[in-house]
Amino acid sequence: EDKVVQSPLSLVVHEGDTVTLNCSYEVTNFRSLLWYKQEKKAPTFLFMLTSSGIEKKSGRLSSILDKKELSSILNITATQTGDSAIYLCAVGRGAYKYIFGTGTRLKVLA
Amino acid sequence: DGGITQSPKYLFRKEGQNVTLSCEQNLNHDAMYWYRQDPGQGLRLIYYSQIVNDFQKGDIAEGYSVSREKKESFPLTVTSAQKNPTAFYLCATRGPYSNQPQHFGDGTRLSIL
Numbered sequence: 278e279d280k281v282v283q284s285p286l287s288l289v290v291h292e293g294d295t296v297t298l299n300c301s302y303e304v305t306n307f308r309s310l311l312w313y314k315q316e317k318k319a320p321t322f323l324f325m326l327t328s329s330g331i332e333k334k335s336g337r338l339s340s341i342l343d344k345k346e347l348s349s350i351l352n353i354t355a356t357q358t359g360d361s362a363i364y365l366c367a368v369g370r371g372a373y374k375y376i377f378g379t380g381t382r383l384k385v386l387a
Numbered sequence: 388d389g390g391i392t393q394s395p396k397y398l399f400r401k402e403g404q405n406v407t408l409s410c411e412q413n414l415n416h417d418a419m420y421w422y423r424q425d426p427g428q429g430l431r432l433i434y435y436s437q438i439v440n441d442f443q444k445g446d447i448a449e450g451y452s453v454s455r456e457k458k459e460s461f462p463l464t465v466t467s468a469q470k471n472p473t474a475f476y477l478c479a480t481r482g483p484y485s486n487q488p489q490h491f492g493d494g495t496r497l498s499i500l
Contacts, residue, residue, distance in 0.1 A: 281429070308485045319391075319477070319491040320430075327486065365429065372485050373418060373437055374445075377429035 279304045283366050283378035291386050294356050298381045300366035301348040308369035310342055310349050315363045315380070323351070323364075356385045390414040393478050393492035399500045400465065400472060408463045408495045410478030419461040420479040420489065423447060430477060436461055465497065473498050 281302045290296055300310065309327045313320035324333045326342035326349060333340050337356075342349045353360055363380040370376055394409045410419065417438050422430040432445030436455040450469025455461050465472045475496050479489040 311488055313491075318493040322488045322490065325486070325488050367430075367489075369485060373435060373443075373481075374432065375420075375489065377422075377431070379427065379429045 279368075279370060279376045281366055281368050281376050281378040283364075283381050285381060286379065287382040287384070289384045289386065290356055292357055294385075295352065295354045296356060296383065298351040298353075298364050298366075298383070299348065300351070300378055301346075302366075302368045302376070303347065304368045304370050304376055306371045307344075308371065311367045311369065311375070312340055312349075312351050313365040313367065315365055316361075320365055353383075356383075358385050358387050361385045391478060391480055391490060391492035393476075393495050395495060396493070398495055398497045400497060401500050403467045405464055405466050406472075406497070408465070408476055408478075408497070410461045410463070410492060411459055412461075412480045412492075413459065414480055414482075414490070415458070416480035416490075417458070417483050418481040419455070420481070421445075421451070421453065421461070421463045422477045422479065424475040424477060424494075433463065433476075 284299045311325050312323040324340045329344035337354045340351045361384050363382050365380045366378040367375045391412045400406045420435040421433040431447050434453040436442040452464045477494045478492040481489045
């Protein structure tokens with residue numbers, strides 16, 4: 278059975294800390310791995326990863342995929358209270374389907 | 388996403404009632420999806436559609452139905468057969484290629500009266 282597992286389930290840090298979120302997967306016909314940020318409503322797209330070892334960066338956020346280990350990490354440096362959200366990992370299976378993890382709930386304290 | 392509109396934002400269902408959630412998009416995307424999100428769980432796929440007049444069951448289709456008569460619209464009906472419908476429902480779209488990400492609407496929160 279396909280599965281995507283995220284860890285930790287929740288995390289509380291202080292502003293300025295660096296955090297690393299993990300996503301591991303067992304999915305047949307892997308196509309891509311995606312990270313989303315969900316604050317209150319719609320998940321917003323952060324990164325899509327398809328190739329192993331190539332880091333993607335956007336400001337203080339970065340992510341990398343390891344296809345050998347079937348995993349990905351999302352790093353957030355110099356965290357801010359606005360980073361508080363649920364971070365979702367999804368794996369594209371075949372041409373159209375996506376399997377989502379349960380998410381990591383991040384709270385950043387001022 | 389500005390191009391995906393879900394309505395209503397909140398919906399209450401009485402026992403034995405069918406209710407329909409609306410999802411409209413102006414992104415010209417072929418693929419559309421419905422997910423259900425429960426507290427502490429990830430998004431679970433209900434139905435998806437690759438193209439007009441075609442749709443496929445997802446992992447939890449029982450008690451739900453959809454139609455795709457127009458490219459822009461993919462309504463979801465929660466039938467009375469769905470015994471535990473209280474959840475947050477998200478609609479998503481995607482372009483024609485698997486290297487494009489999904490984009491999400493703002494969701495509809497459905498509760499039982």
